[in-house]
Amino acid sequence: MTITAALELVQLTKMYGGVTAVDAINLKIPAGAYCCLLGPSGCGKTSTLRMVAGHESVTSGDILVGPKNVTNLPPADRSTAMMFQSYALFPHLSVIDNVAFALKMKGVAKVARHAEARKLLELVDMQPYAARLPSQLSGGQQQRVALARALITSPQILLLDEPLSALDPFLRLRMRAELKKLQRELGLTFIHVTHGQDEAMALADIVVLMNGGQIEQQGSPREIFNHPRTEFTARFIGGHNVIAVGPETYAVRVDRLMLKRPNEAIAGPSIAGVISEVEYQGTYVRVVIAIEDRSEISAQITETQFDAANYAVGERVLATWDPIQAHLLKTTSSVTARSPEKAA
Amino acid sequence: MMLVFALFFLLPLLFVTIVSAWDYNEYEMIPAFSLRGYSDTFEGCIADLPNLCTILKTYLKTLKLCLLTWVLTLLIGFTVAYFLAFHVRSKTWQIVLTLLCTIPFWTSNVIRMIAWIPLLGRNGLVNRGLEGAGLIHQPVEWLLFSEFSVVLALVHLFTFFMVVPIFNSMIRIDKRLIEAAYDAGATGWQTLVNIVIPLAKPGIVIGSIFVITIVMGDFVTIGVMGGQQIASAGKIIEARLNALQFPAAAANAVILLGITILIISALTRIVDVRKEL
Numbered sequence: 001m002t003i004t005a006a007l008e009l010v011q012l013t014k015m016y017g018g019v020t021a022v023d024a025i026n027l028k029i030p031a032g033a034y035c036c037l038l039g040p041s042g043c044g045k046t047s048t049l050r051m052v053a054g055h056e057s058v059t060s061g062d063i064l065v066g067p068k069n070v071t072n073l074p075p076a077d078r079s080t081a082m083m084f085q086s087y088a089l090f091p092h093l094s095v096i097d098n099v100a101f102a103l104k105m106k107g108v109a110k111v112a113r114h115a116e117a118r119k120l121l122e123l124v125d126m127q128p129y130a131a132r133l134p135s136q137l138s139g140g141q142q143q144r145v146a147l148a149r150a151l152i153t154s155p156q157i158l159l160l161d162e163p164l165s166a167l168d169p170f171l172r173l174r175m176r177a178e179l180k181k182l183q184r185e186l187g188l189t190f191i192h193v194t195h196g197q198d199e200a201m202a203l204a205d206i207v208v209l210m211n212g213g214q215i216e217q218q219g220s221p222r223e224i225f226n227h228p229r230t231e232f233t234a235r236f237i238g239g240h241n242v243i244a245v246g247p248e249t250y251a252v253r254v255d256r257l258m259l260k261r262p263n264e265a266i267a268g269p270s271i272a273g274v275i276s277e278v279e280y281q282g283t284y285v286r287v288v289i290a291i292e293d294r295s296e297i298s299a300q301i302t303e304t305q306f307d308a309a310n311y312a313v314g315e316r317v318l319a320t321w322d323p324i325q326a327h328l329l330k331t332t333s334s335v336t337a338r339s340p341e342k343a344a
Numbered sequence: 345m346m347l348v349f350a351l352f353f354l355l356p357l358l359f360v361t362i363v364s365a366w367d368y369n370e371y372e373m374i375p376a377f378s379l380r381g382y383s384d385t386f387e388g389c390i391a392d393l394p395n396l397c398t399i400l401k402t403y404l405k406t407l408k409l410c411l412l413t414w415v416l417t418l419l420i421g422f423t424v425a426y427f428l429a430f431h432v433r434s435k436t437w438q439i440v441l442t443l444l445c446t447i448p449f450w451t452s453n454v455i456r457m458i459a460w461i462p463l464l465g466r467n468g469l470v471n472r473g474l475e476g477a478g479l480i481h482q483p484v485e486w487l488l489f490s491e492f493s494v495v496l497a498l499v500h501l502f503t504f505f506m507v508v509p510i511f512n513s514m515i516r517i518d519k520r521l522i523e524a525a526y527d528a529g530a531t532g533w534q535t536l537v538n539i540v541i542p543l544a545k546p547g548i549v550i551g552s553i554f555v556i557t558i559v560m561g562d563f564v565t566i567g568v569m570g571g572q573q574i575a576s577a578g579k580i581i582e583a584r585l586n587a588l589q590f591p592a593a594a595a596n597a598v599i600l601l602g603i604t605i606l607i608i609s610a611l612t613r614i615v616d617v618r619k620e621l
Contacts, residue, residue: 055523076529088520092542102528104538153528 006031007052007157007189012061014047014213021047023213024061029191029206031156034183036200037193039210040236046161048210049193053082053159065157076102081155086166087146089134096121096130099148120148124182140171147182158183160192164199176202197237201225209233226253230330241297242329245269250326257299259287259311260318270320271297275313287311289319357601364594373590381595385580399580403603406577409491409566410559413498417555418548420499421506425547426540428507429514430522442511445504457497457568464488464496489571497569498559505558506551513547514540549615553608560604577603 007029014022022044029035037045050056052063054075063071070078089098096117097104103113121127124144134142143163150158163179164172180203183190194200200207201221208218217224217233228234231242234251241252260266276296277288285306288298299319311317367378389397396404424445432438448456463469464487471483486492517540525535541548563578577600584593 053527055527074529075527082524082527084520084524086520088518088524090521090524090539101525101530101538105525105528105530105534149524149528 006066007191008062008064009048009052010062010064012048012051012063013059014044014051014056015059020213022051025210025213025215027208027215027218029189031189032187033205034180034190034203035192035206035208036204037191037208037210038197038200038204038236039195039216041195043210044213045193045195045210049082049159049161049191052078052157052191053080054078055082076153079156080159081150081153081157082159082161083146083150083163085161085163087134087142089142089145089149091134093133094130095126095132095134095137095145098134098145099152101149102153117148117152120152121145123151124148139167140175143167143175144178147179151186155188157189157191160190162193162195164194164196172199179203201237209236211236227327228329229327234327234329241299243271243297243326245326249329251329252321252326254286254298255284255300256325257297257319257321259289259299259301259309260320261309262316262318264318266318266320268320268323269326270318272316272318273297275311275315275317278311278313289317360594360597363591364598366591366594368589368591371588378591381589381591382599384592385595385599398575402575402580403577405575406560409494409498409574409576410556412495413502413559414552414555416495416499417503417506418552420503421551422510422544422548424503424507425510425514425544426536428511429517430540438515442508445507448500449504453501454564454568456501457565460493460497460500460569461488464493489569489573491570491574493569494566494574497565498562501565502555502558505554509550509554510544510547513544517543545615549611552611556607556611557604560600560607 007027009025009027011024011026012022013020013024025044025048037048039045047056051058054070054073058071061071062069065079068079070080075082090101093101096114099120100108100113100117103116104110108116118127118130121130124147126141126144126148129137129141129145134145137145143166146163160179164175167175176199179190179192192199192203204221206218207221207224209216209224211232216236217229219227224233225237225239228237228240228251231249231251234240234242239254241254241257243250243252260270262272271289271291273289273291275287276290277286279286279288281300284300284302286298286300287306288296290296297319363373364381365377365379367374367376367380385399386397389400428438428441432441461468465471466483466485466488468488470487471480474480474484521539521543522535525539530538561578563576563582566574566576566579567582577596581593581596581600584590584596
C-alpha cells in the first residue's frame with residue numbers, strides 16, 4: 001500500500017531576473033487527487049511544476065510534501081517523480097534499462113532491478129517490448145515506458161509535464177483515459193500540466209487555472225465551468241459568452257442562450273444581433289450572432305429547436321437567457337446587452 | 345567524386361603497394377618482384393629473440409607515444425567539450441569560445457612546436473623559473489628533446505581535433521535527459537558515466553581516429569621536439585626516403601597503414617560511426 005501525501009505550496013514565488021513567473025501562490029492538494037495545472041503558455045504552470053519537481057530553484061516560499069518541507073531537497077529526495085514533455089527516454093538504453101535506471105543509480109543489482117522493472121512494464125502493458133530501444137516505439141508506447149520509469153521510485157506524487165501534447169488527437173484520447181485509470185488504481189497524487197481545458201475537464205479532480213503567475217480560480221471542473229468568477233476563467237474554460245449588462249459583466253453558457261425572433265415575447269435580459277454563421281455539429285447546432293459593436297456571441301441549440309425555428313444567416317435575432325443562468329464576473333467586457341427594463 | 349577519390353587516394357596507394365614489392369640496391373629501385381623491402385625491415389627480428397629488434401622497438405615506442413597522446417588529448421578534449429556544451433549556456437559564448445580554441449591554428453604547426461623550445465630548453469623559462477624559486481640547482485634535462493616534450497607538443501597540437509567532434513556529439517544531447525537522470529537520483533558523476541559518455545561515444549571515436557592516425561604517421565613533431573633522437577614509424581619511412589630506398593620506405597608505409605587500419609577497425613567495432621552520424 002502506497003502512502004500518498006498531500007502537496008502544499010506556501011507563497012511560492014519564482015523570478016527570472018526581474019520577471020515574476022510565479023507570484024506567491026498558495027495551493028493545497030489532497031492525497032490521491034488528480035490535479036491539473038491549467039493555463040495559457042507563460043502563465044507559470046510549468047515553472048510551478050518544475051519547482052515542485054526540484055528542477056527549478058525557488059525564489060521564495062515553501063513546498064511541502066506531506067509533513068516534509070522539500071523546498072531545498074534534490075529531486076530524488078522529494079517523493080516526487082517527473083514525467084517529462086516528450087518523455088526524455090534515454091535513447092541508448094533499452095526499455096527495461098530505462099525503467100530500471102533509478103534503481104541502477106541506487107546501486108540495486110541487475111537481476112533485482114530488472115525484476116522490479118518488469119513488474120512496472122507489466123503494469124503499463126509493455127512487457128513484450130522490454131528489449132527494444134525507445135526509437136523503435138510509437139508515441140503512446142514511449143509514454144507508457146516514461147510512466148513506468150517515473151513510477152519505479154514509488155513516488156507519492158507524479159508530476160506530468162504536458163504528457164499528451166506529443167501525441168496525435170486519437171491517441172491523446174486513449175492515453176488520457178489510461179492515465180486516469182492508472183491514477184485511480186494506484187491511488188497516487190497526479191499533478192498534470194496542460195494548456196488544454198478539455199484535457200483538464202476530463203481528467204482532473206481539481207483544476208487550478210493559472211494566469212500571469214497567479215491562481216485565477218481553483219475547484220472541481222464542474223465548479224469552474226458552472227461558476228466562473230472572472231472573465232479570464234469564463235473565456236479560457238470555453239463554452240461561455242461574456243456579456244456586459246449595463247456596468248456589470250456576466251458569463252452565460254452557450255447552451256443556456258435562447259434565440260428569439262424580434263417579434264417574439266422575451267422574459268429576461270436580451271441582446272440583439274444578426275446571425276453571421278450557422279454550423280451543424282451533429283448533436284447540436286452552433287449559431288454565431290454578430291452584435292452591433294462587431295463582437296460575436298454564440299449559442300448552442302438542439303437540432304430540434306433549430307429545425308423548428310429554421311434560422312438563416314443574415315436574420316436579425318434576440319439572444320436571451322434566464323438571469324439565474326448568468327454569472328456575475330469581476331471584469332467588464334465589450335459586449336453590451338440591453339437591460340431587461342429597456343428591452344421590455 | 346569517385347574520380348577524385350580514385351585519382352588522389354586509391355591510385356597513389358596502389359603505387360605505394362606495388363613499389364613496396366620491388367627490388368632495390370644502394371642507389372636505384374628495380375622494377376622486379378622482391379620482398380626485400382619487407383625482409384630488410386624485419387632484419388634480425390627472429391635471430392635476436394627474445395630481445396626485440398629495432399623495428400619492433402620503434403613500433404612499440406610509436407604506439408606508446410600514440411597511446412599517451414591519445415589518453416591526454418581525450419581527457420583534455422572531453423573536459424573542454426563538456427565545459428563548452430554543458431556549462432556555457434548561451435550559444436554566442438559557445439561560438440566565441442570555440443573560435444578562441446582555433447586561434448593557435450593561425451600559425452603553422454612547426455612554429456607552434458618551435459615556440460616550446462625557448463620555454464623548455466636548458467636555459468629556458470621553465471628551468472630559469474625553477475632555479476630562481478630555488479626548487480632545482482641544475483637545469484632539468486628531460487624537459488626538451490625528450491618523450492615528454494614530444495607528447496607535450498603532440499597534445500598541444502591535436503587536442504582541438506578531439507574537442508570538435510566530442511562537442512558536436514554533446515551539443516546534440518537533449519538537456520531533458522540530464523534532468524531525467526537527476527530526477528531518477530543520479531549524481532553528477534553517474535550522469536556523466538551513464539548518459540553523457542555513452543551518448544558522446546561517436547564524437548569520442550571520431551576524435552580518436554583523427555588523433556591516432558595523425559600521431560602514428562607523424563615524423564615532424566617527433567623529429568623537432570625529440571631533437572632527432574627518438575625513432576618512430578614515420579621517421580623510419582623518412583630515413584629510408586632520404587636514403588633513396590623507395591621500396592623499403594613503401595614497405596614501411598604499407599606496414600604502418602595496416603597497423604593503423606587495425607586500430608581504427610577495432611575502434612569502430614565499439615561504435616558504429618556510420619549509424620550514429
